[in-house]
Amino acid sequence: MADKLQRSDVTLDTIVSLCKRRGIIFPGSDIYGGLQGTFDYGPVGAELKRNVKNAWWRSMVQERFDIEGVDTSLLLHPAVWTASGHVENFTDPLCDSLGPSRKRYRADHIEETECAKFVLVDVTDNAAPKTLDTEIWAPTKKKAKEFFQQWYEKALGLEGRRVKIEEVEGSRTTGRFSPDDGGRLTEARQFNLMLSTTLGPVEESSAKVFLRPETAQGIFINYENARATARRKLPFGIAQQGKSFRNEITPRNFIFRTREFEQMEMEFFCKPGEFCKEGEQSDMEWFEFWRNERLQWYIRYGIQPANLRFYDHPKEKLSHYSRGTTDIEYLYPIGWQELEGIAHRGNFDLTQHMEHSGKDLRYFDPDANTHYVPYVIEPAAGVDRAMLAFLCDAYREEIVTSGEEGEGGKESRRVVLGLHKDLAPVKAAVFPLLKNRPELVETAKKIAADLKRFTNAVYDDTAAIGKLYRRQDEIGTPFCVTVDVDSMEDQAVTVRERDSMQQVRIPLDRVVAYLRDQLQG
């Protein structure tokens, strides 16, 4: 029946357009021209987002015996971020080339190289050579010439003129220069990725505080409170969902990188390997466990396994707190990108908070009869990134042939979000086949009301039946119920399934129970 659209044909624009059209996601502050790096979730998107979060909470907290949930403050004591290393490390030193490329670099990504200074001499007029006030830093004259041809010739308007490139004697030195145009670099400026605000009525005298760049620290500083009150022994986890803020240099790619975003993080506290007895899972084994567990979660909720993969961070690229990090990457329309990070944070965070707060956060292990600081495995997922992945993976366009048994069937396009039923924003829609028959309308409304008592259902009669189905397909509604003229006779209705478009006849008095079974199964 349907020619499925290739994965590579789904562009981000297609998803953005659908999101706006169907009330899933809008640009933030839209009527004021937008605010970079912010997005608002609409009527349908709010349901989808809630469902994603609930699915995570269900897997990570509800279905497990070893994880507790918390909900901590967005504003934390400034000392938290000193202890966590974010004040010091959560910064990018940036510098710009003073050459014509004007390129910007991470200062720590530029390697020191031995270069000499080259100057340009305009010898178009042989009798009066003119030395230009421009310097190019390059390891060789050949390289300097390349830079000249790529950037300087045009920038300085020297096309068609004869220019000699001369090395300045004794200028050879080791330093950092733009690898693109040989220009000097500006001083590195520290760009901290944390957003801040002030607490207190008078701004000048009030305290500067940071908006959290990750939810994890709220968990670490509550570790002992949560452990003691939940009467937990190792290993156990603490989970949290909530907003985080990062002053990203360049928010980009729809909701993939935004300045305000929502995280789903779990800190799993476990015994360091050396304290484990025979048969106990070590920290590295838990790391392995959570890598796979989190991958399976995405598959469970409908992501095609072929669109998921692991990426192990090489040691030299690890964050300041990490002993090992694996990303779960998803094949977005923009390419393979991080969906979730699973980090082995060692005992970095608790140790830091012990030192800075003066509180003892060690764990007393009755089996080993000793104190130690637990190790932490952290699966950290982005709600918005997960939503985007679910949307991209669920999106498909099909050519549908209407009409009976293929004779003179008319072809049309249908857009379907094949979302997992737990994620679908609307679970069921109820229609009267004909809206000018009061008894059909009344029955349909009654069914919708009954469904609404346990799930999100809608009633709609503002179009022909085909259009009503397609509207629901676009937002991934798994089931549609249609009340027709026969319903009055046989006391039954048609239930149409989204993906197969198959219809089954269900007695009126059983339709709610039927859908409840289908949706929970």
Place this chain on the structure above:
RNA sequence: GCGGGAGUAGCUCAGUGGUAGAGCUUCAGCCUUCCAAGCUGAAUGUCGCGGGUUCAAGUCCCGUCUCCCGCUCCA
């Protein structure tokens, strides 16, 4: 921040100095016995925002904001 591209109806876009348009969507009515049907009618725009040139600006100029692509970043 730098370079390139773009902002006109809810969406996709046309409109190259002279009365703001089309298709789709949305809404209402009629009709319609299950997959975007048909007919009739309607709504919606300070042409991203601000300034300038001109008798006249969506169109030309300046500024500014936002979006997209690249450098950088990561949940």
